[in-house]
Amino acid sequence: MLGKKPTGPSVHQVPEGDDKPRLTCPDCGYVAYENPRVVVGAICSWEDRFLLCKRAIEPRRGFWTPPAGFLEMNETTEEGAIREVWEEARAEVELDGLLALYSIPVIGQVHLVYRARMTAPRFEPGPESLEVGLFSWNDIPWNDLAFPNVRWSLEHWQAMKDKPLCQIQGVPEDWRHRLGKE
């Protein structure tokens, strides 16, 4: 091993005390545990129109999606969804409830999609968007959507239109300040 450039985690082997193979660095033994990642996003509306972003990055550059992205450390799922709307579309929203939960094992992702109301019809492309727009239902670029779940979440929005979303139980109010950013 001496004289070889270190390679990083690149060998699948079962670590001691574990029962599944994990990606391990052959040089230093570091184990890169792979866990599913959480994607947070929101279907944001203003009157009867929906906020969509044309992706400036791969995968699916040039195709349309509501604002969404990977949840970061040190934020709640709600904070993450609001952050993504700002980062990708420079829009401000209030979340109204959880619209959908999609497990997508084949790519190791769990998507949490919120329903959100824009607080003003203001938006512009963030660095990861080529273009941002408000589309009425019939004007949505249905043939140029980035991923299958974009259609699902828009259709789930329609299915729940004017209905209250279930308010799922969360961290009790009196605990929230103790579990947030330090």
Add this chain to the structure above:
Amino acid sequence: MLGKKPTGPSVHQVPEGDDKPRLTCPDCGYVAYENPRVVVGAICSWEDRFLLCKRAIEPRRGFWTPPAGFLEMNETTEEGAIREVWEEARAEVELDGLLALYSIPVIGQVHLVYRARMTAPRFEPGPESLEVGLFSWNDIPWNDLAFPNVRWSLEHWQAMKDKPLCQIQGVPEDWRHRLGKE
């Protein structure tokens, strides 16, 4: 760097094209992206009793918790919850809906807690449990619970007792076989 034992990801620096510091290996440049992890679990009941496990592992060895653990790649959140119940308590359950979603940013976790019915009053400790039991509400070891969210989820179970849980939208039926295990 030559002659030094490789150290694995140990330096916080902002990778090219990113805007946040990430844990990077000073030897090979590998970036260990840290994202919040998903914990899946279930409040499982048989008649009016609840399934709890006495933890055989740290943290909080010797304290009680419902079956729960990290979601693995290649499983849905529902499959993960059912797997954890089997691994920790050797019990079989049917899930009945999503009871709670707890974001716990301070430890980078998102907990999804399902409500589940045991299909038989059969259980025994799996390798990560010292003991497993079915407890009536008043017999729950309230002073020896492992984590604050154990109490929250039991109380949320009581709050929703005999009520239908909201059926959150998921992956459409005709897509599920295309997104699961390959």
